[in-house]
Amino acid sequence: MLSALQVCPRHLLVCEKSSFLHEKSRHSTHVETHYYNCCVSILLPECGLLPGKLKHVIDGMGSYFVVRNLPLHEFLTQEFNDRFIKKGLFYALSYNTRVDQDNCAAVLPGKLVLSVNKDTYEELGLEGKPSLYSGKPAMRHIVTIDLTDSAMSPGGKKFQRVNWALTEKKPLTFDFLLAWDNSEEPSILSYFSKYAVKECPFRISSSVSKNLHSPVLKSEELHGKEGESCSATEFFEWLGAVSNNIDCDNESSSFISSFCCPEPNILIEQTHLCTITGFITPVKIQQLVNQLREYFNEPKLSQWVSLMVHGFADSPISWKESEHGFFKGGENLYSFVIFNNEDYWLQMAVGTYDGCPP
Template identity: 70%
Template sequence: MLPALQSCPRHLLVCEKSSFLQEKSRYSAQVETHYYNCAVSFLLPECGHLPEKLKSAVDGFGNYYLVKNLPLHEFIKKKFRDTFVSKGLFYALSYNARIDQDNVAALLPTGKLILSVDKDTYEELGLQGKPSLYSGKMIMRYIVSIDLTDEALSPDGKKFARIKWAFTEKKPLTFDFLLAWDSGDASTIKSYFSTYIVKECQPKITSVISKDLLCPVLRSRELHGKQGECCSSVELFEWLGAISNDINCNNHASNFVSSFCCPEPNTVIEKAYLCTITGFITPGKILKLLQLLREYFHEPKLSHWVSLMVHGFADSPVSWREGEHGFFKGGDNLYNFVIFNNEDYWLQMAAGTHDCCPP
């Protein structure tokens, strides 16, 4: 067997439990600082149709924009910074660029412009940066960070002139960008970039209703499970991944094709509703959805928990906050909330081999 196949690549799964009612709960910050999300799905056990409030929220997720061949120098212009950056919560991510092979870029809602570039591009740009954390002995990738809110970046300053020269003359870089804005009228993006090809995009919504589903037994206080009594957070995380990908869990340990089974103890639920939204999804929209899932239990329900899983872009240069994200073999960068009817929650955060540890 090849050495690369003899062991699984390192991965990280951080699990924690808390309560939404706890003053020091970090759930809001965890959502807000995971900037770039390509999919969000929620599972409602013992539910056969989507409640009206959740349906309205899903249908009202709003549009985002794809701008073709957008030069990086557009982001450093004073007009752009005054229009979008100074008002906050503007998101931009390079599209159809692979972080393990290409140059990628992202504009964070904090105003930081992050570039992950190969060695040749870095040397041609002539801007200050740092080696990627995952370069190994041969440094082949660099990270460049530019704070667009920096007062030193005035149009008549040397710093601005240097960056403008790098982006317009020394090494002009253009990307297809996904853009979204939560602090103002998102349609402003279309008018501002009217000289480029701008496509207005809508999130894709799919739903699946499963019947007679084997479902793990959970207890909000037992994060690590209790043998014979309830399922652990790690076991649930794997099971949710299988359900999200429509993988049959009604197997036996001796099954040749798949031995993956629903964790024990488990119970059969009559039905379960899984809704998935894919697109360029901002943290603000996820927080609103999370709040509605908490309110879901304001009326009595047969199930005492629901889940909300969020997947980050595999080729984003960051995962949480400004933590460097890399692809390697999987590009994992996701998190999941298990929301209980007593306002307790479990938070599971997963990252791949080339990722900083989730906060």
């Protein structure tokens, strides 16, 4: 029993530094290919009130939708393809499904992804691949359908096979979270009106911490420098604690909690934490990143701000089309530390059942 308790689940944290001004900077790619986000937290040191421009972006993020009992074959129709797939960035994620136990589905720009159990996979009869995390023999399979493939046009053999599988052979119905980033086209609310669909506002909360010890950061010191700067890894742990309102003013010898702010650190008079919760698309996150870059257009007491993004624990994919699993907690998240000189740190973390972030 003791040896089992000593085994720590594997996790990955990838840290890199660059500049938004660098022509080969990958910051936009990382944001755009992490499709399913449930929470964004913004931390502003030496700030008691959200700046007007940032507040305007947050308040203008719009809404997302929940639709009940939506059949998967609705994503295959020519009308859906013409209205949504071809004209913007449409996202859907099955709601209240567990990726390690239930059938799950997701729509990312141009593709439908299914994560299904062995019985469902065999009943569907569609081409797929064994899940990386279901053991041998495989008890789960991943099916990816390219909705932009010319063979998926009505009348095509591939379309007929997929449509028959999802309408007659094994009809699959889910509750879905839906999001759409093209306000000029017909809305989700009207298109799915024959189903039980509800518009949901984002939940926004703010808090201000007084006299908070904060790590000293230097943009060029990703791995830290003793006595001068904390490392990206140390900062990532501290940021997680602050975002969850965990007390960091402990002694290393404390029995209850030995976690404390890494050295070197400074005392910050007030720190603003704003958290946005809902089905948040990459476009909205990119807008927040751009606004935080402009935050330093006027002189500030702090030299950095941060933005942390949490992915859904039960989404079938994390970055790009990498399969995502649950295991202990389903972690898949990333954070930006944005410095006043346009440098940034990017930290990407995943749990046991996930591939290395790109």
